[in-house]
Amino acid sequence: MPVQPQVGLVLPLGPYIVTRDELLEFAQRFDPQAFHIDEVAAKSSVLGGLAASGWHTASIMMRLLCDAYFIDADALGSTGIEEMKWLKPVYVDDVLSGEMLVTGVRASASRPDRCIVNFDAFVWDAKQEQKAIMRSMVFINASNA
Numbered sequence: 001m002p003v004q005p006q007v008g009l010v011l012p013l014g015p016y017i018v019t020r021d022e023l024l025e026f027a028q029r030f031d032p033q034a035f036h037i038d039e040v041a042a043k044s045s046v047l048g049g050l051a052a053s054g055w056h057t058a059s060i061m062m063r064l065l066c067d068a069y070f071i072d073a074d075a076l077g078s079t080g081i082e083e084m085k086w087l088k089p090v091y092v093d094d095v096l097s098g099e100m101l102v103t104g105v106r107a108s109a110s111r112p113d114r115c116i117v118n119f120d121a122f123v124w125d126a127k128q129e130q131k132a133i134m135r136s137m138v139f140i141n142a143s144n145a
Helices: 020-030 039-043 054-070
Strands: 010-017 081-086 095-107 114-124 130-141
Touching: 010 054, 010 114, 020 054, 054 081, 054 095, 054 114, 054 130, 095 130
Parallel strands: none
Antiparallel strands: 010 095, 081 130, 095 114, 114 130
């Protein structure tokens, strides 16, 4: 049974270990910039080492959100992300954890079978360094709200 969303609800995310193989595979397919795929180039870059693409970090966040809430709540999609910030690089072997904070819950005016849940999501590494934040919304089945 899904957790009932209410303003102030905090759901834990993770943990999730970022592997070298996964980081390289994602970057080679979707963001093949040198600091994501070449260890030598990455060391001399502003990132200081081989780092995950921001889009890879966002994808990991999405996985963590699905595991923590979206799947059980029968999520029905979203209109988009209001804000996405990559605050610090995500490196190989980083262990990401975080939380989802519900900031708003309301019935859909046009679709009574849906509820709109606004949320902020945060991920950090094992040293508690914040890596990324996301502000978004998700439609969920109203029977789960």
